[in-house]
Amino acid sequence: MNAANRGVVYKGPGEVAVESIAYPELALGNRKCEHGVILKVVTTNICGSDQHMVRGRTTAQPGLVLGHEITGLVIETGRDVEFVKPGDLVSVPFNIACGRCRNCKEGRTGICLNVNPSRPGAAYGYVDMGGWVGGQTEYVMVPYADFNLLKFPDADQAMEKIKDLTMLSDIFPTGFHGCVTAGVGPGSTVYIAGAGPVGLAAAVSAQLLGAACVIVGDMIEERLAQARSFGCETIDLTQDGDMADKIEVILGEREVDAFVDCVGFEAHACGCNHGKEAPATVLNSAMSLTRAGGQIGIPGLYVTEDPGAEDEAAQQGALSMRFGLGWAKSHSFHTGQCPVMQYHRPLMQAILFGKVNIADAVNVQMISLDQAPQGYADFDGGAAKKFVIDPHGSVT
Structure with a gap:
């Protein structure tokens, strides 16, 4: 041999x-x-x-x-x-x-x-x-x-x-797991944060699970175009404006049933601050944009140590989350590796x-x-x- x-x-x-x-x-x-x-x-x-x-x-x-x-x-x-x-x-x-x-x-x-x-x-x-x-x-x-x-x-x-x-x-099981743990099912409205490969796999998974509308947000136009190529709605996160307003233009409502975080800890701020790292921004958006009683799937990677983070807390995996909002809206969060x-x-x-x-x-x-x-x-x-x-x- x-x-x-x-x-x-x-x-x-x-x-x-x-x-x-x-x-x-x-x-x-x-x-x-x-x-x-x-x-x-x-x-x-x-x-x-x-x-x-x-x-x-x-x-x-x-x-x-x-x-x-x-x-x-x-x-x-x-x-x-x-x-x-x-x-x-x-x-x-x-x-x-x-x-x-x-x-x-x-x-x-x-x-x-x-x-x-x-x-x-x-x-x-x-x-x-x-x-x-x-x-x-x-x-x-x-x-x-x-x-x-x-x-x-x-x-x-x-x-x-x-x-x-x-x-x-x-990535296919991971995207699917994100949707399952976010409660996606027939007729669901779904927001997918991130149009990288896992985000696109999650978008396909949401469609496979019967979602009525899948919205994908990202900062790279080519990735958003890829999401549109198989029937997703998209939001360009480099553009200023309130996210709930943008969701309302698509759905007629300001919140979604299910939210899937396919970005993780290297997230960046939206709008005019899109070049600045903001590691908790997707998690905070999830709580803002998910309906009361909704579910949030988090297949995006978060780490216990990030030596490249811009602040000392984030270097230890400690993020500034508005967790009280999630508690008040009775959200459920599901984290961790997908059990493939x-x-x-x-x-x-x-x-x-x-x-x-x-x-x-x-x-x-x-x-x-x-x-x-x-x-x-x-x-x-x-x-x-x-x-x-x-x-x-x-x-x-």
Whole structure:
């Protein structure tokens, strides 16, 4: 077997590079990982969460191999793997979960208790998430394979829709989870904060759940145009004016039923102050714009430490929220990592049976592994695209 491997490595703020890295082994520290598999990576996506690290907005250390959105071909299995076989094409949830702890047994795989010694929950190639090697690589090891992996029923059919199916590892379930936890259903009016890939995935998810009107707000016109391309209403947040007035122009009402925050802690102020960071602005807007008794889904990332924040409180993840307003309006808030396994199988079915075209909605652009640094740079510049890396030329 070829023992060569390459991957996208975080070098420091603003810099990534494609480097030779170790070929994965079925091992966890000094012991064999008989429940794991080795994948030949077919597709692996650049995520906004990766971008937070690359901007230097987390405590990530140089040398981290990036990438938590992985789809791959099984090429080797451990002794204890029973139901996944070499040759299977699989989607890898970005959450790493043991399947054995209390939280996993309750379906809360985003906060597994056994895969990260520092806190509940783990992910591939991410700061403070257990030290697992990322998947923006040619080959990667996946533990607890029988529990974690979603096998596509027909590999040839899956390759025909691989640009859609690669979204099952993270952003499609994450956007869908944001909508579910915001209470989106038939006839709902929904505001999606942010038209990046997760925001666009949330907008598609809201439509799939039967929303009557989906409004997407962002500061980049190209991303707003992408949202309009599949039937969303949009609001340009660089323009001055009261947000409730803008909602009323669209809905005839000043509040929405459901609000989904797909921005997170690097939020900026709206209107004439749109160049200034305001990390709590989306959360405060959510409380202002959501009807009394409504729900707020928060799949956007908030961190416990942000060394790049402009004030000392925000550096510790402490944000100035008008929480009393949310309390007075009986809002419910749902935070945290999406438990991908709750959603990836039904969303796979929606893709395979042609009920949703997520790749078109998020504007997938395929790139090679060597083009990954440029993909990061373009994404950081606000490109209205979802960059999908094809390490072996399997797709393109």
